[in-house]
Amino acid sequence: MSVDDVIRVKHERRYAVPALEKGLGLLRMLGEHRGELSFSDICQRTTMPKASVYRAVQTLEEMGFLARGTSGGYALGISVLRLGFDYLSSMDIVQIGQPVIHRLRDNTDCSSHLCVRDGRDVVYVARVAASGEIGAGVSIGSRLPAHCTAIGRVLLMDLPRSELERLYTEAVFAETSEAGPKTPQQLFDLLDGDREQGYAISESFYQPGISAVAYPLRNRSGDVVASVNVMAPRHNLPDKLKASLRQEVAQAADEIESYLQVTR
Structure with missing residues (x-):
């Protein structure tokens, strides 16, 4: 990567929101898995610290983007489906x-x-x-x-x-x-x-x-x-x-x- 490329990437990353990236990354991971994942499974599949994973999971669950499944694991919640259907219908x-x-x-x-x-x-x-x-x-x-x-x-x-x-x-x-x-x-x-x-x-x-x-x-x-x-x-x-x-x-x-x- 050239010096100009490094500078451009750094400039673009100035506006990134790490917490939002992590939360969306968790949703994408669960969507690709297409099933429930336990908290331990989620921690193993991400590089985030355990405390950060816990806060992200709790926040997403409170907002309805994650839901507890029948086995106690986490799966995508109704808020994700609502966003998807709103997008498709638009x-x-x-x-x-x-x-x-x-x-x-x-x-x-x-x-x-x-x-x-x-x-x-x-x-x-x-x-x-x-x-x-x-x-x-x-x-x-x-x-x-x-x-x-x-x-x-x-x-x-x-x-x-x-x-x-x-x-x-x-x-x-x-x-x-x-x-x-x-x-x-x-x-x-x-x-x-x-x-x-x-x-x-x-x-x-x-x-x-x-x-x-x-x-x-x-x-x-x-x-x-x-x-x-x-x-x-x-x-x-x-x-x-x-x-x-x-x-x-x-x-x-x-x-x-x-x-x-x-x-x-």
């Missing part, structure tokens, strides 16, 4: 896309969803369930591995190869599905095909008996910022149904994009 893509995916559900009798990407995950930000939906139901805020889902692949397909290799550095995926890619190279090959056709289809790919058709959503600059899909409770899609679903999802994507490209 996003332009949700406000714009919600009525469109309602019509998409009505036109196809299939559950419809909007997703954004967060690193290697897709996050469901809006959904409309089909009547009598079973099995593959997801809720707003659900996260799934992008490489295992059609709606995630369309969020990955425009990334340059260097960015994909930075995201997926392992030789073999630890988490996959029976029909999903087992290695990053298999994923990259799938993305080449998705990129060429402009959409992604999966049949019993992430979950047996569930098929999906997904299209990307682009902003004015042509960047993929979200994705839209329908999920059908079928092991595979007959050609006629596949063509019909593709047309409906493509039309929904075009409608949402027409608003995105005006408002962004």
Whole structure:
């Protein structure tokens, strides 16, 4: 690091709030763990002094950002969920896309969803369930591995190869599905095909008996910022149904994009 870089970093750090960083770091750690952690576990997973961890945990619990679980450990509290839902409901893509995916559900009798990407995950930000939906139901805020889902692949397909290799550095995926890619190279090959056709289809790919058709959503600059899909409770899609679903999802994507490209 050059002297100029050191000076720049020191200047930027003048405005940092260490206590806030530590508290947010604890919330992020618990969110990544996706379960309860005891006080001892939290102390072991951080470099903070035990007394600092205690004060941070107590403060976050009082504010509702942490809650005691059934086993006595700590987990994310309702205040974190409230912040997340407030954020998701305020996003332009949700406000714009919600009525469109309602019509998409009505036109196809299939559950419809909007997703954004967060690193290697897709996050469901809006959904409309089909009547009598079973099995593959997801809720707003659900996260799934992008490489295992059609709606995630369309969020990955425009990334340059260097960015994909930075995201997926392992030789073999630890988490996959029976029909999903087992290695990053298999994923990259799938993305080449998705990129060429402009959409992604999966049949019993992430979950047996569930098929999906997904299209990307682009902003004015042509960047993929979200994705839209329908999920059908079928092991595979007959050609006629596949063509019909593709047309409906493509039309929904075009409608949402027409608003995105005006408002962004």
